[in-house]
Amino acid sequence: MLNERKLAVLRAVVEDFVNTNEPVGSRALADRHPLGVSSATIRNDMVALEEDGYIAQPHTSAGRVPTDKGYRFFVDRLSSVKPLSAPERRAIESFLGGAVDLDEIVARTVRLLAQLTRQVAIVQYPSLTRSSVQHVELVPLGNQRIMMVVITDTGRVEQRVIDGLEAVSEHAVGDLRAMLNRAIAGCYLSDVPEMLDGLPAQVPPEHRGIAVSVLSVLLESLVDRHEEKIVLAGTANLAAVDFAASFRDVLEALEENMVLIRLLGEAKDPSMLTVSIGEENFHEGLRSTSVVSADYGVGNQSLAKIGVVGPTRMDYPGTMGAVRAVARYVGQILAGQ
């Protein structure tokens, strides 16, 4: 049975442990928090909390430390997201505002988030699937190759060289470009395959081979590897922490793009903050870390995710506040582009 006071004790344990990084004892709690009861009473509450699995002691005669379950409860029920201060908001705004292209927006975002949270920040490039085609450009390279550039409304540019063609004329390329743009400019990328379905039939037979090559590369470039682009910053912040798992394991996990993608991907509820704590993480090396992630996007379209990785012993309210704020600002910046 968790009464009010026990919850207050749990909250205090989490907060103190996050601050000091040392097991917190009953006396220290009684001193630092206005719980209105003596340390003996707190000890009794702690026994109850320990029986329920919210806290644990590293060894007899040590203070208590929150378990993953304890953090989970803290995040779900005992804390609320802490909004950023006004100066912090202004700093975000001005820092992100100066970016000139998508690469720079992403780069600045990730550094910003790392700095705000003093942890490792992860930012995923906006997904192509939910953005639409702004323009397709075909540029002949010499005589037998074409470079294709797809520009999307989220500022992302996808490029491919199409190789091994029969000789192509400038003119034919121009026609094909016009035809392509007529067919798919403005479309969502996810609709592109459908829109291109009947296209080869409209191409004059002598250029059909080229058209088919171009289309196949175009379609291929739209599938799959878009969410793969992920940027990281702030790994140096990990050095301050000591993990149960070896430091190396954490770094290794963070270098695996697929791991990061899945890490962010686990966020259940779009447009909400998601927190994954310790053992909840699927990856071995990250069992002693927590991940706070959020969607960002334009309007109510989610484009991709951002997140923060830190020790389970992290300042959840603060981190959540920073992640949420940055996600919102990135969305605004992208919308304004």
Added chain:
Amino acid sequence: MLNERKLAVLRAVVEDFVNTNEPVGSRALADRHPLGVSSATIRNDMVALEEDGYIAQPHTSAGRVPTDKGYRFFVDRLSSVKPLSAPERRAIESFLGGAVDLDEIVARTVRLLAQLTRQVAIVQYPSLTRSSVQHVELVPLGNQRIMMVVITDTGRVEQRVIDGLEAVSEHAVGDLRAMLNRAIAGCYLSDVPEMLDGLPAQVPPEHRGIAVSVLSVLLESLVDRHEEKIVLAGTANLAAVDFAASFRDVLEALEENMVLIRLLGEAKDPSMLTVSIGEENFHEGLRSTSVVSADYGVGNQSLAKIGVVGPTRMDYPGTMGAVRAVARYVGQILAGQ
């Protein structure tokens, strides 16, 4: 006076210390290396080497450790670059071969280099200054904005949105694009400013405002921030090492793009391997690391640099071999694109 044998001793000290990471003593040397003299003689030589500053002992009654000066001498005079094995070469080739665009070439290169050397790899994107303009594309976005895309022959794509224009017609944009391409297609980027000098004068007055905006953005996009794009991999490999400087300092230095740029930039002799050892590095946090870097490029044009950062206690011949080999392959791949 450094006679032959003393050099052999120095070489042996470096090699053994790199292998074992423990101060190497005279007995161990006499056992493991065919120097043909007793440990007492080696001790005498070591005293001489220590007086000259090539080796040092952490404390009395410990073995000797190479100093930065010792490593420097080893690299310059006592070792030669170790070529990669045939299977390694094949691995590089097939791994880099599968890349579809510049981003992926760079991403694969950096991972490859990190894996080969088991250290931190750095790859700089090909510089724009030495590449030439393949094509300039202008795409109207709505009515008052234009997206400009510059495609270079090294596969790099630079994009910018030009904002705050008076209303522009499709037609005017088309004219401007044609004019731009006529003026600068095929030019080296470094020559572009010159080529564009008289251009505004040729534009009909009613579109001159737009032309000027476009040109200023174009010129601006060509200056400066091109070498800034740098990619890193293998930081997890640092965890295995213990530095004199704190781990954190090293990671922090590596997250500063400007530091990396300068680090690579210090390479003196283009198209050669450069090694910067310990205290030779300008950055505080990197005083206990060494950097091996090399240029890569197409033909004999240097486009950018790649490098490896590791502990001063590194396998120089092997690392140098890997860096050189990878640099060459990247050049080839870029040439073939």
Added chain:
DNA sequence: AATTAGCACTGTGGACCAAGGAGTGCCAGG
């Protein structure tokens, strides 16, 4: 003159131990 064997000397690191202290669990009384 260079090399070698022998030996005394010296810091380091690990094992062992004792004292100190933080924090607990439990009990008896308010």
Added chain:
DNA sequence: CCTGGCACTCCTTGGTCCACAGTGCTAATT
């Protein structure tokens, strides 16, 4: 149901001791 008190546990710290690895020096040898 709360609290003060107390015995107990286990970690941490510091100190001592010893073994070890490796040195520097000297005297003998080639």
